[in-house]
Amino acid sequence: MNTSFSWIKDYVPELNVTAQEYMDAMTLSGTKCEGYKAFDANLDKIIVGKINKIEKHPDADKLVVCQVQIDEEGTEVQIVTGAPNVKEQDKVPVVLDGGRVDGTHAEGAKEGGIKIKKGKLRGVESFGMMCSIEELGSDTNMYPDASSDGIYILSDNPEFKDALIGSDAIELLGLHDVSFEYEVTSNRVDCFAMTGIAREVAATFDLELKLPEVKETGNDEDVNDYISVEVKDQDLCPRYTARVVKDIKIAPSPQWMQRRLASVGIRPINNLVDITNFVMEEYGQPMHAYDLDTIADRKIVVKRAENGEKFVTLDGIEHDLDDSMLMICDGEKSIGIAGIMGGENSMITDNVKTMLFEAATFDGTNIRRTGKKLGMRTDAQAKFEKGLDPNNAIEAMNRACQLIEELGAGTVVGGVSDFYPVKKEGIDVEFNADKINALLGTDIPEEQQIKYLEKLDLVVKDGKVHVPTFRQDLLRLCDIAEEVARFYGYDKIPMTLPKGAATAGGLSENMILEQIAADTCVSYGFCEAMTFSFESPKVYDKLMLKSDDPMRESIRISNPLGEDYSVMRRSAVGGMLTSLATNINRRNKDVRLFELANVYIPHALPLTERPEERMQLTMGMYGEGDFYTLKGVTDEVIKALGLKGKCVYNNDCTLDYLHPGRKANVYYKDEFVAYVGEVHPMVLKNFEIDERVYIAMVDITAVQKLLETEDTIRYEGIPKFPASTRDISMVMNKTITAGEVEQIIIKNGGKNLVNVELFDVFESEKVLGAGFKSLAYNLKFMASDRTLTDEEVNASMDKILKGIEQIGVTLRK
């Protein structure tokens, strides 16, 4: 929504503040002003001048030398111009020596404007410049009478013809004005109109509001002799008013109206269009005009469209309609899409003689849906969507007819055809000054509160506020409290802290786990990444998931931003690989990333209930480190999260995107908690990654569940007796895993075996033979109540050796 200072001052004539003061005050009282533009910011020393004499430039074919009169006394200055359209006796805007213009004719506005100084053009002195409309910061759209290829000839406009020579041309052109832009919230339908904003202005600055006086209009005839109105679908059209104007004379509208429209960025067209636009801005009520001679049976019927009906709007575009859309029809055919756009078949042309004026109220939701379905977005639609006040329709209609008469645009036929079966009445809302103060935490006297409300045309009586229909947003005491607060001033409301009993604050349990996971990752050199929750289904193919992989069963967004953001991820691996690829492309070395994010697992597809959201930690790395690095970090993360026992790594991991020989599921007490692996080289290729990448995922939700049964930490005494250690080096088939060997060692080691640590892995065809490897362990034996004897330790070692021999492992000699 835009308004100009000049237009607002039509309704609040006493308003006398600077643009900045206005903007600040309006914003603080709730009409958020986002900015303003002063049209004359860069205009200075520009007057009405008269060209008395034009001579050829002695040395330049394209230039002429003008003697320009700059006051009524007859003072002349010499100005050289290249403009082709000037002639003697023309009155033109002249910027004098030392003045300033907004821009150039060819290129438009320049930041800060352009200073004009006297100088010589091809040797001839020039003491100023005659201006085009572009140099004055506007254009021929807003000043249709200005020349598009040269100087603005003011005297060609009958309204400017008699302007005094030497008078302020900026004033004449209505450019001493400021345009304000507002962000009006959706609840304030009334503020999408000049009069609505003006009411806020009057209340904000405590000044008188003078709304236009709408007089009776129309001749002795009766509109009902011209037209009949029938509304068949009342649910979508609570009010329909129509009046008729005959003997139409299309002409440009007067300057004052053109200037008002231009000041809010609306292009003046002709008197009829301008009046419609003017009233739409002034009252917030869109109107439409039909050529009455095109209306069959002189009858308006408002009803839903037929399914499959086709209709051409006045912009020449054909639309497919359905029976949810409301149409304006005549006795035979559709002539307009209600509230959105009229039809080509009934549009006003320059030859119009009699027209039907429509000011109606339509169901906002229906209009919005229709507009969406048809892909249309008109100014009228934008207003109707908000749900307009039906009582405003007739006021706008009468105002428009008054302007028709004032501008001499036609003869208004007497009477109104008004379909309005259920009159909308204002409502009474509870008013209780004490309750309002209690809610706000203020102490505003009742009389003061009432005063604020009355400035808004709200009447307070007997503990009630009467709310007129134009304020559809005021329904309860809290709404009234906001009105009081706005004009008392939000800034004057004190600042206190809640007084109730103290409460214990803190993170939820899962958030604590997330923090621990993040901090542990950070301590191992991982940086935290964030990626989107939705991704492309193509990621499944890039990850080489089988066609029946349950990971493909993901939730689809019905209106995604595009295929790339269309499914809710079931794993953060796609995002992680993409992020790693970004880093590789940018030649970042040794990158380690982690992300803590939900994955979304549907219980059924299509969704019938909310999916499960599982919090997962995904780690990814390339560069320094290998599988075992990431495995080590994974171990530490799981431990940090509170699972202090031993994790079992099993190569039963079936994830297709991992290297078949380098992947493991991680189990804790037989429950899956994590996986670690090297990414499959084919997958890396799909992500355009040319380094080895390792990925691990820790399922925080699974860990959290396991923590419920996990013992709390209990202190164990620090050993008092020395430990005995034994090293054991074994040769075995390569297929035997360290995990299997360790399991046997632990099983056979007895209770005194307290630590098993691998210290060497060795492979050599020459030394061990093909297919064999050697593992070497350091075993530590200890008892808490005594120093172990050699015999005891040897007995344990014998058992261990027997155990490992059974799976074909031999001692290395």
Add this chain to the structure above:
Amino acid sequence: MNNLDNIIKGAIESIKNSKDVNSLNDIKVKYLGKKGELTSVLKSMKDLPAEERPKVGQLVNEARKQIQITLDEKKQSFENAMMEAKLESETIDVTLPGKALKQGHLHPNTSTLREVENIFIGMGYKVVGGPEVEYDYYNFEALNIPADHPAKDEQDTFYITKDILLRTQTSSVQVHEMEKGKLPIRMISPGRVFRSDEVDATHSPTFHQIEGLVIDKGITFADLKGTLQEFAKRLFGEETKVKFRPHHFQFTEPSAEMDVSCFKCKGKGCRFCKGEGWIEILGCGVVHPHVLEMSGIDPDVYTGFAFGVGLERISLFKYEIDDMRLLYENDTRFLKQF
């Protein structure tokens, strides 16, 4: 006794002239050793009359002491010199890089979030989560945004089905929290929200909000102002000023937007605040009585306030990040700065 003086003189002279610790040892042997000169003087004492012996013995001992002290001093000076030479030779370039494993870095959003969480935890707020894939009811209807309300359009919602959507605001958690029926409530709820905005320097279809909700007897708009001022001062510094402007949200009435004085220019006006001196930071208001009613709370007994902060908005301002896309690219050259 001249002989003794000569011995001392000779010894001290040769100590003085000695070049290293080894030559000191030789001197020690020569004068103090078993066959050394002093020893031979002692040995020769047996030839002296008995009454002179103690005196001579005393003199020899003093001579021994004197030579020994001189030797020790010289030795100490040699050792000091050697230590100095050794330390000198061991000088390293302390500007070479350290060898510890480099720590990683939290995402700027997380750093900011932790600051915010700590502020509210200190004021007795619980931090709770809520579902990201949400029912329409929690995201809209229970927040006083009924079906077909234009406010629904404003939010550019991603839908999964007619009734299930990606939450557009963490305000949905307000409803979950109120439904638990435990009063009073003091909570914040950070989390991801989703809106159908194309990715550009200032928009992202995924971003984060932090919702706040307080419900108790006698909560006022003044309490809202005081609480959020406290929050702003702790987050942006004690000198921070706040400004509340009227606004509209369906689920609060009265509603407001809060600006904070620009923490870069202290309100003078700079490129971060677009010359205004103020930065819009959050939306807030008194909980609408209808919202309380829908969640089974009697608005005649309880009142409350709510607020919603854009996490990215704070991160971007705080760290002077000029392009939101950087937050989701995960370039480590960016992430390592926080």
